[in-house]
Amino acid sequence: MPHSLQFLVLSVLAIVVGFWTANSIQFTMTEEISIYLAMGLIVTVDLLIEGANHYLEGHFNWKTITFNYAISLLLAALFLKMGQLMRVDLYIALFIVFGVKLFSNLSYISQKFFSNQRL
């Protein structure tokens, strides 16, 4: 089995496990925390793209990535809470920041793809 296919199988399995775990913890999603969910989703996708970028550049370090992820999540949650308390739509700013970061990382990956660099 090629190495990349193994990565894919592992990832799919992990998604299934994550889905099943979330299903089994009986967590009730409410409207109040749906914004946190959306932010968490964007930060996670950003993490994925950033990790892939680092891997392609050859300086991937899981400790740095995980630390960045945790800090990003915490800060995003903090800003969202502050926005709710101050009745300011801070989440828009956060979506823009993480969106820009995500797409810039994505553009780096595209550049590497089209310039025939190693995968």
Next chain:
Amino acid sequence: MKPAPILVKRMAEYFPPFAWFLVFVALILGVFINFSSDLRRKSTAYQGFSAEQFKKTRRLSTALNRVERINTRLESEIALLNHDIARELKQAYQYTYQRKYDRLSSIAGIKPWLGDGLEITLKDAPSQTSRSLSRLNENPNGGIVHNTDLVLAMNTLWSLGAQAVSINDQRILSGTAITCAGPIILINQTRMSPPFVLKVAGLKPEQIRRLDQRGSYFNYLKSYGISVDIAQKKVSIPGIS
């Protein structure tokens, strides 16, 4: 080395850190996908609602969820408390039944009695007293301890509040027959002759004093020359055999 660390080491060698990173991210994505689908399912359920209705329904739904959680917690607390109550009731019943059993077994004479009590010894009058009785035109048999004397002595003791009584180590109960068979007395089908040792338990000090007062049955026996010796001591009254 244990098998689990070997497996972990092999997997760490086989898969680079990036693979683990992918697994980690996929795991989190799986959780988020589940939560999103849950939210989506709920949102589609409210289609056709106005914004106000939607907000109200969501607010009520959140409140309902909170109340359900509280209910679940309270139900578990109720179950625990019911369990405690059942245990306490069981102990209380056991205690009550034990007390009732103790009381009834004492009345029924099942349990032996050991403790403070009285020992009353009844002996026939000496022969010269019988002769004196004859001279006074009294029945000389009056100096002999009869079965009726024992029955009346028993009645006296019961009426004073005795808890347990025995005659010559034969437990006396409500159904015990004390009968005369010529020169001997039968108690519980056991043949007995004087002296009769009555062991009594459960009398209070003022009741014990009344045994020796004027007009008591034991004083009446003394008037016929019958020896009545009352002593307070530790007594051992056997249970019914």
